[in-house]
Amino acid sequence: MAPILFQDGMEDVLPSETNGTKSGRSDTVDLNDSTLQVDISDALSEREKVKFTVHTKTTLPDYAKPEFSVVRQHEEFIWLHDRFDENEDYAGYIIPPPPPRPDFDASREKLQKLGEGEGSMTKEEFSKMKQELEAEYLATFKKTVAMHEVFLTRLAQHTVFRNDHNFKVFLEYEQDLSVRTKNKKEKVEGLFKSFNKSTDEILLAATQKDVDDYFEREKTFLLEYHMAIKDATTKADKMTQAHKSVADSYIQLSSGLSQLGTIEGPRLEKFINKVADTFEKARKVEGRVSSDEDLKLSDTLRYYVRDGSAAKDLLYRRLRCLANYEQANKNLDRARAKNKDVHAAELAQQNACEKFEHISNKAKEELNDLKARRVTAFKKNLIELAELELKHAKAQAQLLKSCLQSLPEE
Amino acid sequence: MRLYLIVSASPSLCPGDNPQATHLPRAWAPLARPPPHGSRLTADLFSTNPGALKSPVSEQTTTPEDQRSPEDPLTPPPPAASLTPEPHNPGTPPDLFESVAEGPVVVQGGSPKLSSVPLDLPAGGNGGEGKQQDTSEPPVPPSSILPPMGAPLTPPVVPITPTATPSLTPNITPAAPTPVTPVAVARSSPEQAEGDGGDEFIQITVSDPQKIGDGMSSYMAYKVTTKTNVSYFRKKHWSVMRRFSDFLGLHRKLVEKHLHSGRVIPPAPEKSAIGTTKIKLGSDKNADSGSLDFIERRRAALERYMNRTSTHPTLRADPDFREFVELDAELPRATQTSALSSAGVLRLLNRVGETVNKMTFKMDESDQWFEERTQQIESLDAQLRKLHASMERLVNYRRELALSTAAFAKATAVLSSVEEHSSLSRALHQLSESTERTQTIHHAQADADFYVLSENTKDYIQLISAVKDVFHERVKTFQTWQHAQITLAKKREAKAKAELAGRMDKVQQAQEEVTEWEGKVERSQEEFERISRAIKKEMEQFDVMRVKDFRDMVIKYLEDLMTSQQQIIKVWETFIPEAKAIS
Numbered sequence: 001m002a003p004i005l006f007q008d009g010m011e012d013v014l015p016s017e018t019n020g021t022k023s024g025r026s027d028t029v030d031l032n033d034s035t036l037q038v039d040i041s042d043a044l045s046e047r048e049k050v051k052f053t054v055h056t057k058t059t060l061p062d063y064a065k066p067e068f069s070v071v072r073q074h075e076e077f078i079w080l081h082d083r084f085d086e087n088e089d090y091a092g093y094i095i096p097p098p099p100p101r102p103d104f105d106a107s108r109e110k111l112q113k114l115g116e117g118e119g120s121m122t123k124e125e126f127s128k129m130k131q132e133l134e135a136e137y138l139a140t141f142k143k144t145v146a147m148h149e150v151f152l153t154r155l156a157q158h159t160v161f162r163n164d165h166n167f168k169v170f171l172e173y174e175q176d177l178s179v180r181t182k183n184k185k186e187k188v189e190g191l192f193k194s195f196n197k198s199t200d201e202i203l204l205a206a207t208q209k210d211v212d213d214y215f216e217r218e219k220t221f222l223l224e225y226h227m228a229i230k231d232a233t234t235k236a237d238k239m240t241q242a243h244k245s246v247a248d249s250y251i252q253l254s255s256g257l258s259q260l261g262t263i264e265g266p267r268l269e270k271f272i273n274k275v276a277d278t279f280e281k282a283r284k285v286e287g288r289v290s291s292d293e294d295l296k297l298s299d300t301l302r303y304y305v306r307d308g309s310a311a312k313d314l315l316y317r318r319l320r321c322l323a324n325y326e327q328a329n330k331n332l333d334r335a336r337a338k339n340k341d342v343h344a345a346e347l348a349q350q351n352a353c354e355k356f357e358h359i360s361n362k363a364k365e366e367l368n369d370l371k372a373r374r375v376t377a378f379k380k381n382l383i384e385l386a387e388l389e390l391k392h393a394k395a396q397a398q399l400l401k402s403c404l405q406s407l408p409e410e
Numbered sequence: 411m412r413l414y415l416i417v418s419a420s421p422s423l424c425p426g427d428n429p430q431a432t433h434l435p436r437a438w439a440p441l442a443r444p445p446p447h448g449s450r451l452t453a454d455l456f457s458t459n460p461g462a463l464k465s466p467v468s469e470q471t472t473t474p475e476d477q478r479s480p481e482d483p484l485t486p487p488p489p490a491a492s493l494t495p496e497p498h499n500p501g502t503p504p505d506l507f508e509s510v511a512e513g514p515v516v517v518q519g520g521s522p523k524l525s526s527v528p529l530d531l532p533a534g535g536n537g538g539e540g541k542q543q544d545t546s547e548p549p550v551p552p553s554s555i556l557p558p559m560g561a562p563l564t565p566p567v568v569p570i571t572p573t574a575t576p577s578l579t580p581n582i583t584p585a586a587p588t589p590v591t592p593v594a595v596a597r598s599s600p601e602q603a604e605g606d607g608g609d610e611f612i613q614i615t616v617s618d619p620q621k622i623g624d625g626m627s628s629y630m631a632y633k634v635t636t637k638t639n640v641s642y643f644r645k646k647h648w649s650v651m652r653r654f655s656d657f658l659g660l661h662r663k664l665v666e667k668h669l670h671s672g673r674v675i676p677p678a679p680e681k682s683a684i685g686t687t688k689i690k691l692g693s694d695k696n697a698d699s700g701s702l703d704f705i706e707r708r709r710a711a712l713e714r715y716m717n718r719t720s721t722h723p724t725l726r727a728d729p730d731f732r733e734f735v736e737l738d739a740e741l742p743r744a745t746q747t748s749a750l751s752s753a754g755v756l757r758l759l760n761r762v763g764e765t766v767n768k769m770t771f772k773m774d775e776s777d778q779w780f781e782e783r784t785q786q787i788e789s790l791d792a793q794l795r796k797l798h799a800s801m802e803r804l805v806n807y808r809r810e811l812a813l814s815t816a817a818f819a820k821a822t823a824v825l826s827s828v829e830e831h832s833s834l835s836r837a838l839h840q841l842s843e844s845t846e847r848t849q850t851i852h853h854a855q856a857d858a859d860f861y862v863l864s865e866n867t868k869d870y871i872q873l874i875s876a877v878k879d880v881f882h883e884r885v886k887t888f889q890t891w892q893h894a895q896i897t898l899a900k901k902r903e904a905k906a907k908a909e910l911a912g913r914m915d916k917v918q919q920a921q922e923e924v925t926e927w928e929g930k931v932e933r934s935q936e937e938f939e940r941i942s943r944a945i946k947k948e949m950e951q952f953d954v955m956r957v958k959d960f961r962d963m964v965i966k967y968l969e970d971l972m973t974s975q976q977q978i979i980k981v982w983e984t985f986i987p988e989a990k991a992i993s
Binding site for chain 2: 221224225228229231232234235236238239241242243245246249250252253256257259260263264265267268271275278282371374375378379382383386387389390393394396397400401403404407
């Protein structure tokens with residue numbers, strides 16, 4: 001695939017996220033917050049990877065220059081996310097979910113299939129389908145750029161995260177971060193770790209009772225919600241796909257009709273050509289319906305799946321903290337009973353207590369914040385979705401109406 | 411006597427020997443002898459035609475008489491005989507014409523009187539279509555038109571026969587005055603073009619599929635309802651019950667009777683062993699959507715088949731068709747339509763033979779028109795098949811869309827119930843309902859895609875197949891002709907040989923054979939030319955119908971599509987305020 005240069009910004013994708021994560025948690029977006037502004041100004045797609053140009057504008061004194069750009073790849077984003085995830089200081093926060101890996105496999109496969117089937121269709125049909133696929137590829141590309149950008153903007157606008165040292169490095173360091181993808185050993189380690197984590201989670205969920213009712217409720221809610229929204233996302237994706245297929249099949253209908261027109265001769269030709277043309281236009285509208293549904297509906301759902309996942313992680317961390325705290329308490333009691341190492345135990349207990357309280361408070365804030373964000377995002381996207389669907393349906397109805405009106409004039 | 415004088419003065423009464431003849435327009439006044447003027451004529455007139463008695467009263471105008479005459483009983487044989495294009499005395503016409511000059515009315519009047527001619531037109535019925543001749547109708551059909559004054563009256567052979575005389579309108583339903591072509595007689599004289607009744611209307615619906623009986627001997631019966639204003643049907647609106655094999659039997663009979671005349675017979679819906687067995691063995695209770703679908707498809711296909719057949723004037727007039735549509739009792743089982751019957755096997759063998767024939771015999775096409783049309787038919791066939799395939803794809807995708815939308819609606823409902831924020835929950839619930847409604851719309855649209863677009867196109871592919879069959883019939887007649895010519899040449903050779911050898915007995919026989927084959931050659935050539943002409947005409951009609959059908963189909967489909975979109979608009983319009991209400 002030839003490298004595709006992607007120039008313009010994509011302001012319309014998931015701005016809802018940037019709305020919510022502003023410091024101060026207000027709903028209004030202050031895009032003029034110039035203390036730290038991050039965006040992806042450019043992106044290059046090569047055979048296997050995508051290279052993002054991360055552009056930063058800042059008034060903060062810590063940074064060497066007020067404006068600068070670096071080139072980053074997807075792995076480096078993941079590295080950044082992991083740094084946040086592992087940082088105990090941030091245990092009480094919801095870590096913004098990492099962007100998904102750029103996946104052009106589906107598009108590439110389709111393009112290949114098209115190439116193979118080239119002989120069986122007319123030149124026009126082939127070029128139209130090729131155009132469609134290229135548009136699809138471009139859309140996927142835009143989306144992945146947007147996701148990466150949202151991740152960064154969320155970090156940049158978070159009061160605490162923005163000051164993180166790793167973040168600074170990520171933004172500033174001009175060289176390659178040399179983040180090698182985990183080699184086999186590390187991958188296995190990572191797998192092991194996550195396995196551990198999930199069993200721990202389950203164990204905790206079963207054994208550790210929460211002192212705070214609020215968190216109990218939240219946990220149950222999040223679990224249920226997470227499942228429901230995941231399901232909805234998959235179904236939404238399927239629906240969008242089906243819609244796209246319908247739109248694509250119009251192409252063949254349209255070209256089949258035009259060919260029929262040439263065979264039929266003068267009597268039906270004009271009539272048929274008009275109809276074929278209408279189908280072509282209708283196809284474009286249907287295609288837009290499909291991609292808008294994808295953008296507004298599926299993507300919103302998908303994002304909140306991931307965010308919800310991050311929230312679950314938070315809860316898990318808190319629970320673990322609670323377990324540690326209780327453990328520390330027990331230790332202290334035992335130490336006091338034995339009258340040995342009391343001081344150390346006391347210190348440990350105090351630490352654990354602090355940590356736990358700190359986490360609990362923060363967690364409460366974060367969860368409320370998440371709720372608010374979610375509601376706003378849904379509202380915005382649902383409204384936009386409905387308006388777009390309406391617009392497209394009206395356009396199609398109009399298109400068909402004018403076609404019908406012009407036909408009997410034959 | 412006075413009356414008589416008047417009568418005799420009226421030209422129409424001039425023709426002498428035959429009282430009936432007086433009723434005939436000059437054109438075919440079978441004048442065996444010079445028109446006797448005066449009483450003798452009238453006496454004859456009165457003796458044979460009491461009805462005519464009154465007419466003389468109306469002086470010149472024989473119109474009243476004319477009006478009555480249609481009701482007159484058919485003339486006794488002798489007059490009938492005189493009606494046939496027997497040699498008339500050529501001398502008489504001029505006389506007639508002179509008298510004719512006085513009574514233009516006569517001309518008109520003459521025509522209706524022809525109705526008393528013993529034509530069994532009512533039997534044909536079709537003859538009536540569009541052939542109505544009012545006495546008031548000024549333009550006397552050409553064939554019966556009196557030649558201009560003084561022109562020698564050549565008794566037209568054709569017009570005399572029932573077929574030719576447009577004026578021979580029995581009490582036919584007054585259809586719009588159409589040109590001469592009598593349809594009913596088409597059977598007796600294939601040369602005649604089909605009459606086209608402009609105001610005729612026949613519409614057939616197939617409904618209420620019912621399963622009769624049980625197990626393997628059960629079958630589906632359908633109610634066939636006909637609405638029509640065509641005259642030769644007994645009623646205007648009625649229904650009968652028919653089973654699927656009846657439809658197939660009808661098609662087979664029509665093919666047998668009309669294919670070799672060069673007509674395109676609309677193909678009947680296909681048999682389907684799987685679908686039928688499923689229905690036979692399934693009970694009413696668990697008729698699943700698959701078999702319901704199948705029944706619906708078949709019902710729609712049968713309806714389209716009946717309507718296509720009924721729009722074709724010749725097929726509509728066919729007695730088998732009429733019996734099928736009208737007979738208020740069970741039709742005799744068309745057992746020969748079953749695939750396993752002896753007739754079925756025979757048919758299969760025939761078809762195989764024909765296919766081989768089609769592939770091997772290359773006709774030496776001399777007619778440019780046929781060459782072009784054959785090409786066009788072939789490319790039309792190929793293109794329609796391709797189009798049909800993409801239509802089927804569209805149907806499938808849209809059905810998938812409907813299904814996935816339904817799944818999404820359910821998932822959203824679940825999400826809405828889990829969501830704790832109340833107004834968001836409400837909005838999500840609304841979303842679920844809206845999506846549910848959209849799903850219904852998609853499903854209905856998929857059905858429209860299927861029944862309006864895809865099935866009709868499939869019908870057309872089959873019709874094109876029927877057209878190809880007709881073309882092939884022509885090729886077969888050509889083959890027969892060629893074969894006859896070759897055989898004739900051989901016989902001639904044989905005869906020449908026999909003559910050379912001096913074998914007188916053989917010569918005699920050879921001579922007979924030569925004559926026989928000469929006749930055959932002539933006949934097969936005629937046949938070939940006839941079928942070629944018939945096909946050309948048939949194709950014109952077919953083209954017109956095809957174009958119209960296609961346009962109708964596309965327009966209907968676009969309308970359906972538009973309605974769907976408008977419904978979608980409504981769905982989203984109701985949703986938007988809900989979404990905005992999220993606090």
